[in-house]
Amino acid sequence: MRAPLHVIVGLGSGQLATIAHPRGDGWETAELxxxxDTGVDVLVSALTATEQLRMGLDGVSATAAALGLEFIPFPATDxxxxxxxxxxxxxxxxxxxxHVHAGRFVATQCFGGVGRSTLLACTTLVLLGIAPGEALRRVTGGSDMPVTRDWLYEFSVHQATHLQH
Incomplete structure (x- = not known):
């Protein structure tokens, strides 16, 4: 596999990872x-429709399904x-x-494996009960990502307020 998984630790029986886009022209069958084989059950792609088209991701859903992977396209602007x-x-x-709570292995993917995939992974961790700062530390290793950080803290405060009512 050319694009390495960044596995986030400490989630119990489930796993969560981020991954950059595949190099070359899309996800080859060997990469999927x-x-x-690594145990990934769900692959989420946060690439835009333009990025997906440019990278040849048209047949990924069918190939992934044949391999037992659930492929979730989630086109989002960077x-x-x-x-x-x-x-x-x-x-x-x-x-x-x-999915993670049920013991499945989820990988979020965007162009660089940071940004959109990081936001999805961090938001997932917050929903699993992990504080935003800790979620960011687990996903980014301490790298500064202000948009994600700000959004996560706002989301966490909103979640806490919503749970109190």
Whole structure:
């Protein structure tokens, strides 16, 4: 596998990872097979439709399904636009948290394996009960990602307020 998984530790029986886009022209069958062999059950791609088309990801869903991988396309614009797509992020992260809680291995992927995939992974961790700062530390290793950090803290405060009512 050419794009390495960044596995986030400390989640019980389930696992969560981020991964960069595949090098070359899309996910080759060998790369998807390597992901499946590693134990990945769910692969989420946060690439935009343009990025997906440019990288030849048209047949990924069928190939992934044949290998027993659930492929979830989640086209999202890189950068601050995810703030505008907050409801979609939260719905998907809730679904991913349920997968992790059930013991499945989820990998989130975007162009660089940071940014969009990091936001999805961190939001999933917050929904699993991990504080935003700790979620960021686990996913980024301490790298500064202000958009993700700000969004996560706002989301966490909103979640806490919502749970109190």
């Amino acid at each position: 097979t390597a992901l499946a 950068g601050g636009a995810l703030r505008e797509e907050a409801a979609r992020v939260i719905v998907l992260a809730s679904r991913l948290a349920a």
